[in-house]
Amino acid sequence: MTFRTAAASGLILAAAVATLAACNRPGTPPAAEGQAPAQAEAPVTLKAPAGDYALDPTHATLQWSLLHNTISHYTARFDKVEATLTLDPADLSKSKVTATIDPASISASYPADYKASHPGSAYSGWNDDMANNPTWLNAKAFPKITFVSTAVQQTGPRTAKVTGDLTFLGQTHPVTLDATFNGEIERHPFANVPAVGFAAEGRFKRSDFGMAVGPVGDEVTIRFDGEFIKTTPTVPAN
Numbered sequence: 001m002t003f004r005t006a007a008a009s010g011l012i013l014a015a016a017v018a019t020l021a022a023c024n025r026p027g028t029p030p031a032a033e034g035q036a037p038a039q040a041e042a043p044v045t046l047k048a049p050a051g052d053y054a055l056d057p058t059h060a061t062l063q064w065s066l067l068h069n070t071i072s073h074y075t076a077r078f079d080k081v082e083a084t085l086t087l088d089p090a091d092l093s094k095s096k097v098t099a100t101i102d103p104a105s106i107s108a109s110y111p112a113d114y115k116a117s118h119p120g121s122a123y124s125g126w127n128d129d130m131a132n133n134p135t136w137l138n139a140k141a142f143p144k145i146t147f148v149s150t151a152v153q154q155t156g157p158r159t160a161k162v163t164g165d166l167t168f169l170g171q172t173h174p175v176t177l178d179a180t181f182n183g184e185i186e187r188h189p190f191a192n193v194p195a196v197g198f199a200a201e202g203r204f205k206r207s208d209f210g211m212a213v214g215p216v217g218d219e220v221t222i223r224f225d226g227e228f229i230k231t232t233p234t235v236p237a238n
Contacts, residue, residue: 046089048184048196053228055083055099056195060226062101066206067217074216076108076130085228087196093152097162101145103137106130135212142169150174162200168209177202177222193230200224 062081068074080102088094110126123129131139149164158181166175182197205218 046184047186048087048089048194049230050088050090051086051230051232053085053087053196054231055081055085056227056229057081061224062226063223064220065223066220069215070217073221074108076106078102078105079107080105083226083228084231085196092154095149095152097147097149097164099147101147103139103142103145104131106137138169147175166204169211171209173204173208175202175204177224182225188229191229195227195229197227198225 057080060081060083061077063075063077065073065075078101081099082101083097083099086096106127108127108130114123114125114129115121118129121129123132130136134141144167146167147164149162151163153161153163155161155178160179160181161176162179163174163176165172177200179198179200182199184194184196186194188195201221201223203219203221206220207213207218
């Protein structure tokens with residue numbers, strides 16, 4: 001199955017940086033004659049301090065989906081994702097996101113009796129099959145899926161495109177995510193430090209990473225939503 005594509009999920013984390021790029025707002029085209037000008041969305045003023053931020057695993061979701069039998073979209077998730085964001089509010093293009101996903105943490109609903117439907121399988125269940133089957137995620141041979149951002153391009157007051165290198169099944173290819181800045185808080189209620197949040201979505205072909213297509217679609221959609229908490233001390237401005 002294309003669950004591996006969920007790896008792109010790591011990518012999604014990179015999108016966080018891009019979303020923060022919403023500090024500067026591009027110009028708005030003039031309204032057509034006879035029409036009232038559209039209400040412009042207010043630009044985002046990023047208050048989050050520079051430094052390193054870590055993904056809060058208890059408030060993060062990384063899902064992937066793909067077309068199954070051409071009639072439905074099969075959806076699953078990864079439960080173990082680690083990511084860091086290095087934020088530079090003065091020059092967001094210098095910000096960076098890295099993410100690591102454990103492919104063995106795949107979680108998919110399979111209410112049927114796995115052993116009854118797969119009598120010859122050597123795996124304990126559906127998740128174990130997807131994670132460790134060499135034709136799928138092959139987690140024992142490739143225990144990590146990683147994403148390292150390489151570029152951030154602002155596309156709107158709260159949106160940006162984040163491009164990065166996704167390494168999956170021993171191959172590395174560029175992937176671009178559409179990120180949206182969700183907001184920020186000056187003090188996390190439990191960590192007592194600044195925190196930022198964002199969502200991201202991207203698509204890529206699993207065949208690019210050497211996976212056979214079979215009865216499921218080649219294109220995988222990845223969706224991420226999560227919070228990053230500051231880990232380095234804030235340095236007061238001079």
